[in-house]
Each structure stands twice: as structure tokens, then as C-alpha cells.
Amino acid sequence: MTFVIPVLLFTLIVEALLLMVLGVSRLLLPRGPVTLTINEDKPLEVAAGESLLNVLYGQEIYIPSACGGKGTCGYCKVTVRKGDTTPLATELEFLSMAERDAGVRLACQIRLMESIHIALPPEILSAREYASTVKAVRDLTPTIKEITFELSPEDHLDFACGQYVQVRIPNDQSPEGFVFRAYSIASPSTERGIVTLNVKLVEGGIGSTWLHSLRPGDPVLFTGPYGEWAPDPARHLVLIGGGVGMAPMRSIILSLLAERPDQRISLFFGARTESELLYHDHFSVLMKDQPRFSYIPALSDAPKSTWEGETGFIHQVFLRRFDEPGETTQAFLCGPPPMIDGALTALEDLGVDEDAVFYDKF
Ligand SMILES: Cc1cc2nc3c(=O)[nH]c(=O)nc-3n(C[C@H](O)[C@H](O)[C@H](O)COP(=O)(O)OP(=O)(O)OC[C@H]3O[C@@H](n4cnc5c(N)ncnc54)[C@H](O)[C@@H]3O)c2cc1C
Ligand code: FES
Structure with a gap:
């Protein structure tokens, strides 16, 4: 008999807790489909509970997502017009105050619990x-x-x-x-x-x-x-980078030399050793053929006996060799983070407008 009351009490508490959990989960878990409206299009009925990023991919809308939805790249931005506009703590480091005010969020961090209306720019929809x-x-x-x-x-x-x-x-x-x-x-x-x-x-x-x-x-x-970047044909374009930062710079050089007869381009490319100078022979020949293009490679770890070019860090070489005014210069930087940081300071010292500088660190 002495055990009956405690056992009854225990059972009642467990049941009360179970009811509470069920109640809360009914409030939190999505019920049925929700709608997704993109720009002014017709609302689409989509499964609830999925991340917005996955739902968009399911609809063959390929917004950028360099980290595959882990919330670490900050690339999957969408503007929420109607729905949950409050970013999670994980999103804050990727959103400026202006973006937060405008309802910008990371699609991979939005779980579709209710209908949502988002805005996407046309260039994203064409990917x-x-x-x-x-x-x-x-x-x-x-x-x-x-x-x-x-x-x-x-x-x-x-x-x-x-x-x-x-x-x-x-x-x-x-x-x-x-x-x-x-x-x-x-x-x-x-x-x-x-x-x-x-x-x-x-x-x-x-x-x-x-x-x-x-x-x-x-x-x-x-x-x-x-990705968006529009070079100004009236300004001298300076490219500073290293490593696989070469990739976009090679595309820029070959595209603009073919498409813009007046565009001047200077490539400053830094590496440790000569074996890390991508496309070195190609750019050395191109410079001779194209007076609008100059190529200045520099090695930070060069053997004195064989290398006759520039030595040291590429941003220092840029400051030594580049003698044009900052106001008529624009820059595209791509390479490892310490190199980009050095180049940004060098461009600031030269007086290049902040909005004429574009960079990607990787
Ligand atoms: C817009 C953009 C453009 C890019 N363009 C290029 C490009 O042209 N060429 C290119 O090679 N890469 C480029 N990258 C980087 C590329 O997307 C990958 O991040 C990179 O290839 C590593 O991916 P992974 O899957 O091999 O490594 P993961 O499996 O993602 O990472 C494995 C481990 O390596 C570490 N790690 C990741 N990246 C690096 C790194 N670069 N150096 C040292 N450790 C690292 C991670 O922290 C992790 O511990 C670009 C990235 C962005 C965002
Ligand atoms: S996909 Fe990278 S932050 Fe969303």
C-alpha cells in the first residue's frame, strides 16, 4: 500500500510531461504543405519542414551554395518578403545591417514551417x-x-x-x-x-x-x-593574386583582351617558387604580343641563381612597380587571405576608391 501513492504520482507526472511534449511538437512541427512564392510568380505548394535551399533545388532553382547548406559560406542569400524575416544567430555574421533590415536571410537556415514569399534576382533564376x-x-x-x-x-x-x-x-x-x-x-x-x-x-x-x-x-x-562583377573600361585594371586565384584572373585577361580594344590590364601574380607560377610561359608571351597587357610575377622564396624576376610579397612588388594614379585604377584580387589583406592595404595607400576594388579570398 505504501508504494501505491508514489507509483500513481509518478505515472501522472510522466503522462503530464508526455502531453506537454505532444502539445509543443504539434505547435512546432509543420502540418501539411506550405506555399512558396518567388517574385511575382504563382505560389507553389511544397513540402513543409524542409530547408528553403533544398526546396529551391527541388524546383531546379540553383541559388549559390558554396558550403552545401552548412551555413558557413553565406552565399545562399534570399530576400524574404513575407514569412520569417528574423535571422538565426548562425546567419548574423553574413548579413549587413542593411540586409537584415531588408529581410535578407540564408536559404539553408530557413526551415519551411509556414508559407513564404521571397525575392530572387533574375540572374540567379537563370542559373x-x-x-x-x-x-x-x-x-x-x-x-x-x-x-x-x-x-x-x-x-x-x-x-x-x-x-x-x-x-x-x-x-x-x-x-x-x-x-x-x-x-x-x-x-x-x-x-x-x-x-x-x-x-x-x-x-x-x-x-x-x-x-x-x-x-x-x-x-x-x-x-x-x-557572381557579379563589372569592370570599368575607362580604368586601368590591376589584377593581384596567387595560387588558384589565377582562375578568374585568367578568364578576365583573355576575355577583356578579346572584347575590349582599349582595356589596359596589369597582372601581379605572387608565388613561393617558380613551379607555382601558373601559365607563366603563356603570360610572358602574351605580354610581348599585347602592349595593353603587362605581367609581373614575383617569387617570395626564389633561388637567387636562377630567377631574374621580382622577389618578395606581391603587394610590395605592386607598390614598387605600379606608377599610375589611384583615381584611374580598379582592382580585382583573388588568392589566399593574407595576400588579399596585404593587397587591400597597398591599394588603399595608392588611393584607389574602395568601390573600385573587388576581391575573393580562397
Ligand atoms: C566563389 C568561390 C570560388 C572558388 N574557386 C576555386 C578555384 O577556382 N579553385 C580551387 O581550387 N578552389 C576554389 N574555391 C574553393 C573550393 O570551393 C573548395 O572550397 C576547395 O576546393 C576545398 O574543397 P574540398 O571539398 O576539397 O575540401 P573540404 O572537404 O570542403 O575540406 C576538407 C578540409 O580542408 C580544409 N580546407 C578547405 N579548403 C581549404 C583550402 N583552400 N586550403 C586548406 N585547407 C582547406 C577544410 O577546412 C577541411 O578541414 C572557391 C571557393 C569559392 C567560394
Ligand atoms: S549554403 Fe552556405 S551558407 Fe547557405
Whole structure:
């Protein structure tokens, strides 16, 4: 008898807790489908509970997502017009105050619990998936490969120099069976049937290891193109970078030399040793043929006996060698973070307008 009351009390408490959990989960869990409205289009009925990023991909709307939905790249921005506009703590570092006020959020961090209306710019809506085959693979440096994909003859990719694509990498560990990784296009925008990438092997890296294993004839899917940058034809364009930062810079040089007869371009490219100077012979020859183009490579770890070019860090070489006024200069920087930071300071010292400087760190 002495046990009956405590047992009854215990059972009552457990049941009360169960009812509370059920009540809360009914409030939190989505019920039935919700609608997704994009711009002024007709609302689409979509499954509730999914991330907005996955729902958009399911609708073949390929917004940028360089980290594959982990919330670490900040690329998958959408403007929420109606719905939950409050960003999660994980989103804050990627959103400026103006973006927060405008309802911008990261699509991978929005779980669709209620109907939502979002705005997407037309260039994002025109990104699509492309099927290609590997046309050629060659070593550029001991760790960087040049990989060229070829589209089918009836297809082509319209892109602007400086843009990037996202390659779909097969991956058993992810629930979808694949992840996306971003790679800058290294080929000129005048060649629309092929896409060339420069891929650096990252030890243990999912995407770079798979890409380095590709052979001619292998199928590859990618989405794009992504990224915005519009060079000013009236300003001298300075490109400063290193490593695979070469990829967008090569596309910019080859595209603009072909498309803009008056564009002046100077490439400052830094590496540790000569074996890391991508496309060195090609750019050395191009400089002789094209008076509008100059190429200044520099080595930070050069053997004095064999290297006759510039030495030291590339931003220091830029300050030493570049003698044009900052007001008529624009810059595109791409390379490892410390190099970009040094180049940004150098450009500031020269008086280049902040809004005439574009950079990508990777
Ligand atoms: C817009 C954009 C354009 C890019 N363009 C290029 C390009 O043209 N060429 C190119 O090679 N890469 C480029 N990248 C980087 C590329 O998207 C991948 O991040 C990179 O290839 C590593 O991916 P992974 O899957 O091999 O490594 P993961 O599997 O993602 O990472 C494996 C491990 O390596 C670490 N790691 C990741 N990246 C690096 C790195 N660069 N150096 C050292 N450690 C790292 C990670 O922290 C992790 O611990 C670009 C990135 C962006 C956002
Ligand atoms: S996909 Fe990278 S932050 Fe959303």
C-alpha cells in the first residue's frame, strides 16, 4: 500500500510531461504543405519542414551554395518578403545591417514551417544545371590541375569573366548523395562550349580529391554561372593574386583582351617558387604580343641563381612597380587571405576608391 501513492504520482507526472511534449511538437512541427512564392510568380505548394535551399533545388532553382547548406559560406542569400524575416544567430555574421533590415536571410537556415514569399534576382533564376564531360586534364603545378569540361554541341554557357560554377560532387556521407563546391571559371567568356577550372588539391578534401581523380570522358554536372562583377573600361585594371586565384584572373585577361580594344590590364601574380607560377610561359608571351597587357610575377622564396624576376610579397612588388594614379585604377584580387589583406592595404595607400576594388579570398 505504501508504494501505491508514489507509483500513481509518478505515472501522472510522466503522462503530464508526455502531453506537454505532444502539445509543443504539434505547435512546432509543420502540418501539411506550405506555399512558396518567388517574385511575382504563382505560389507553389511544397513540402513543409524542409530547408528553403533544398526546396529551391527541388524546383531546379540553383541559388549559390558554396558550403552545401552548412551555413558557413553565406552565399545562399534570399530576400524574404513575407514569412520569417528574423535571422538565426548562425546567419548574423553574413548579413549587413542593411540586409537584415531588408529581410535578407540564408536559404539553408530557413526551415519551411509556414508559407513564404521571397525575392530572387533574375540572374540567379537563370542559373541552371549543365551536363558535361571531361575534355582534358593537365598538371599546372605539383598541386593544381587544369580541368576542362565540354558541353554537348547543342548547349552553351553564357557567362561573364570573373564568374564561378558549382560542381556537383558525388558524396555518400551527405543525405542527398552529393555536395556542391564552387570553382571559378578560368576560360574566356568567348568560349561558350567549354568550361576550364584550376583546382588545387586540398588534403582530405571531398571536392578537390574527386576533381583530381577525373579522366577525359568522365561525366560532370555543374550549376551556374554565379557572381557579379563589372569592370570599368575607362580604368586601368590591376589584377593581384596567387595560387588558384589565377582562375578568374585568367578568364578576365583573355576575355577583356578579346572584347575590349582599349582595356589596359596589369597582372601581379605572387608565388613561393617558380613551379607555382601558373601559365607563366603563356603570360610572358602574351605580354610581348599585347602592349595593353603587362605581367609581373614575383617569387617570395626564389633561388637567387636562377630567377631574374621580382622577389618578395606581391603587394610590395605592386607598390614598387605600379606608377599610375589611384583615381584611374580598379582592382580585382583573388588568392589566399593574407595576400588579399596585404593587397587591400597597398591599394588603399595608392588611393584607389574602395568601390573600385573587388576581391575573393580562397
Ligand atoms: C566563389 C568561390 C570560388 C572558388 N574557386 C576555386 C578555384 O577556382 N579553385 C580551387 O581550387 N578552389 C576554389 N574555391 C574553393 C573550393 O570551393 C573548395 O572550397 C576547395 O576546393 C576545398 O574543397 P574540398 O571539398 O576539397 O575540401 P573540404 O572537404 O570542403 O575540406 C576538407 C578540409 O580542408 C580544409 N580546407 C578547405 N579548403 C581549404 C583550402 N583552400 N586550403 C586548406 N585547407 C582547406 C577544410 O577546412 C577541411 O578541414 C572557391 C571557393 C569559392 C567560394
Ligand atoms: S549554403 Fe552556405 S551558407 Fe547557405
